[in-house]
Amino acid sequence: MTKSSDRTLQVLLFASLRDQAGWDEQCIFIPDKDVVTAEDIWHQLKLGPRPLSVQIAINQQLVSPLTPVQIGDEVAFLPPFTGG
Amino acid sequence: MKLHFSHPLLVVEAMTRKPDLIVEIHSHSFDPWVQLSDWSSNAAASASFIGRVRPAAENGSSLEALELTHYSGLCEGLIRQDAERLLMAQGAKRALVMHRVGRLLPTEVIVLVAVEADRRGPAQRCCMSLLEAIKHQAPFWKKEWRNGQGSWVSGNTPL
Numbered sequence: 001m002t003k004s005s006d007r008t009l010q011v012l013l014f015a016s017l018r019d020q021a022g023w024d025e026q027c028i029f030i031p032d033k034d035v036v037t038a039e040d041i042w043h044q045l046k047l048g049p050r051p052l053s054v055q056i057a058i059n060q061q062l063v064s065p066l067t068p069v070q071i072g073d074e075v076a077f078l079p080p081f082t083g084g
Numbered sequence: 085m086k087l088h089f090s091h092p093l094l095v096v097e098a099m100t101r102k103p104d105l106i107v108e109i110h111s112h113s114f115d116p117w118v119q120l121s122d123w124s125s126n127a128a129a130s131a132s133f134i135g136r137v138r139p140a141a142e143n144g145s146s147l148e149a150l151e152l153t154h155y156s157g158l159c160e161g162l163i164r165q166d167a168e169r170l171l172m173a174q175g176a177k178r179a180l181v182m183h184r185v186g187r188l189l190p191t192e193v194i195v196l197v198a199v200e201a202d203r204r205g206p207a208q209r210c211c212m213s214l215l216e217a218i219k220h221q222a223p224f225w226k227k228e229w230r231n232g233q234g235s236w237v238s239g240n241t242p243l
Contacts, residue, residue, distance in 0.1 A: 083224025
């Protein structure tokens, strides 16, 4: 059985989201339910509704907001890209 | 994987052939002309793009510096995926991508993209498509510094 203290994942924020939240990386507890999605993790961050332009990556792969997360995942929230 | 060659010259060619794709993120300035010279082969056609920091911010005021951040790992992976797809789709042979992160001053080089092919069309099309892919699909973010204040750039400049 997984202890509640083990049910964590790593959340990364970038650029304007870092400024908004005041942090860039945090260990977050996964809610105790059967399926937890990346969108559920966003709501847990209390940063308001997720702008549609904010993309999500799990373990360095871009995914849809409804992709389930797993214990130990790296979940990143990415504002619109402005490179080049 | 073990490679088998039927002729000694093929062994030499395989050992000396330059890689088809190089993607590098640099935290320090680089000279694009030196990099191009080192990377270039004798391909029949080549196209390249060098992007530099503008002296003006998005709102037209004077820019002190541009700060670039990226999501290490995902960024390089996505550029490689795009480059491999575009080289194949455009029929080009080799590509070089070098991109800066960190604090850049006006006129410093942000990005170098170069492509080699057998003909000018594939080289030019692939270079342009790869640059656009980097601008829109690679996780880089720019922050403009003016009068000691930083603000995140909201979007890419028009083509």
